[in-house]
Amino acid sequence: TWGYNAYGALGDNTTVPRSYPVQPVTGGTNWSKVACGNYHTAAIKTDGTLWNWGSNAYGQLGDNTKIHRSSPIQVVGFATNWSSVSCGYFFTAAIKTDGTLWTWGRNSEGVLGDNTTIHRSSPIQTIAFGTDWNKVACEHRHTGAIKTDGTLWNWGQNTSGQLGDNTTIHKSSPVQVFGFGTNWSSVAVGQSYTAAIKTDGTIWTWGLNSYGRLGDNTIIHRSSPVQVIGFATNWSSVACGYKFTAATKTDGTLWLWGSNAYGNLGDNTIIHRSSPVQTIVFGSNWSKVACGDFTAAIKKDGTLWTWGYNFHGQLGNNTAGANRSSPVQPLA
DSSP states (O other): BOOOOOOGOOOOOOOOOOOSSOOTTOOOOOEEEEEEEESSEEEEEETHHHHHHHHTTTSOOSSSSSSEEEEEEEEETOOEEEEEEEEEEEEEEEEESSSSSEEEEGGGGGGOOOOOOOOOOEEEEOOTHHHHTEEEEEEEEEEEEETTTTTTEEEEEOOSSSSSSSSOOOOEEEEOOOTSSEEEEEEETTEEEEEEEESSOOOEEEOOGGGTTOOOSSSSOOEEEEEOOOOOOOOOEEOOOSSSSEEETTTTTTTEEOOTTTTTOOOOOOOOOEEEEEEEEEEEEEEEESSEEEEEEEEEEEEEEEEEETTTSSSOOSSSOOOOEEEOOOOO
16 A cells, blocks of 8 residues: 555555555455545455444544544454455445345434435445445545345435436435436546446446547436447446546456546546546556546556555656656555
8 A cells, every 4th residue: 555644544554655656554365356535445355354444533433433544454243255345435345145235324414325324433224235246436525335136225314416327316215317227337436426337338327427428429418318429339347436437348458538637547648638638658468457536557567556646656666756647556
């Protein structure tokens, strides 16, 4: 982990910011998945245990306390059947191998999906219950999740229509995206907007559209899904950041759109884009991408590249304060 370390979000038992990678204090070689939120981190080990660290003001670490942690601790209950996890703005959501969905932390606007706005410091199930949850995504103040039947559900803040139900009313329990459908395959959540891919390879976005983060060549907010311009059917993955979006195609190309204030689109400019552009590196060997207020992406050769906002050293290249508008490699 590297970057901003207030509240111990890097898990190295300090609150010292790092502009280069360091290992969490527990170290180990059995970590399988990781997710980052606003000042806190969550990760799953190969044994199925779930660990959290960093800010805990609203109980987002799930240890039944509100004590900040600068080293990893287990979620209360010590279960060994966690399969996936996502972190939002002071809250966390995770799915177990039995298909149940659990949330905890800050519950403003009903982001935990339990039909209340009560903060929770230990995991609770969404009001929909069920054992058919497949994927979950969190960011700012809303949550998106896909069931095994391919239906897509959202809940939480809806000021800009980011829940996709053709309204701007907050929801404290899951609602289906307008247009319904049973062919959703992946979902990503950003600041007041959502992006999702269908099984036919099309990509759809909705919610706040300032800076063109929806990629439909406009800056018009949408309360129901619209297709990203180009109408391609070969999108394979999508990630949402602070005010921008990144996605990969099945041909291995990487595309970005939205706010480019810090060079987070990686096209060697700081020009905002309302439709997809490729990173300056181009290439057809990108495999994975993640976004915050900066971008990180992995190539098929296993190399990691970062670009965008770097005030706290979050690009990992041993600098801080110098933003990058084209990809650089972290030191490790």
